[in-house]
Amino acid sequence: MKIEALFADSEFSPRPNVQLCANKGIKAAIKPQKNATPKAKDCPAWSDNVKGYKALGYDGWAKKTGYFRKRFGEEHAFGMLIAKYGDEVTLCTPEMAAKDILSRLILRNLHAFLYHRSLSQKELA
Numbered sequence: 001m002k003i004e005a006l007f008a009d010s011e012f013s014p015r016p017n018v019q020l021c022a023n024k025g026i027k028a029a030i031k032p033q034k035n036a037t038p039k040a041k042d043c044p045a046w047s048d049n050v051k052g053y054k055a056l057g058y059d060g061w062a063k064k065t066g067y068f069r070k071r072f073g074e075e076h077a078f079g080m081l082i083a084k085y086g087d088e089v090t091l092c093t094p095e096m097a098a099k100d101i102l103s104r105l106i107l108r109n110l111h112a113f114l115y116h117r118s119l120s121q122k123e124l125a
Contacts, residue, residue: 005029007067015043029065031058081108 005027008017013030021028022045032050040047053061061067085104089097 005066007065010034013049015041015046018046018049019043021045027065029067031061031067081105084108 003024003026006021006029008028008030010031010033013032013036018028018030019042021030028045028049030049032053036050036053038047038050038054052064056064081104085108089100091097091100
């Protein structure tokens, strides 16, 4: 599976992160920090990101990159999982941890499906 884009807030904006994404062919929509300068320091992707952000402003940059639409929807989904099941997996093997996380996702999706189905049935009644 190929990662096409990365949406992250300014905590993940150091030059090496932005440049690593570019080197791997990943579109990085990482909001620069307020005091960011476009000095490349061997990271031209960083410079392009900061220049684009400063030229377009937050709203224009977010619209162009899809930052707002994608990032916050994904964060909401992860936030729901963490709120319901916690943010730790304490199992001995990576395989069991993966199965545990998958079961949490399945339970969350089943719960959401049943909830929305019941709302639809109430509207029809």
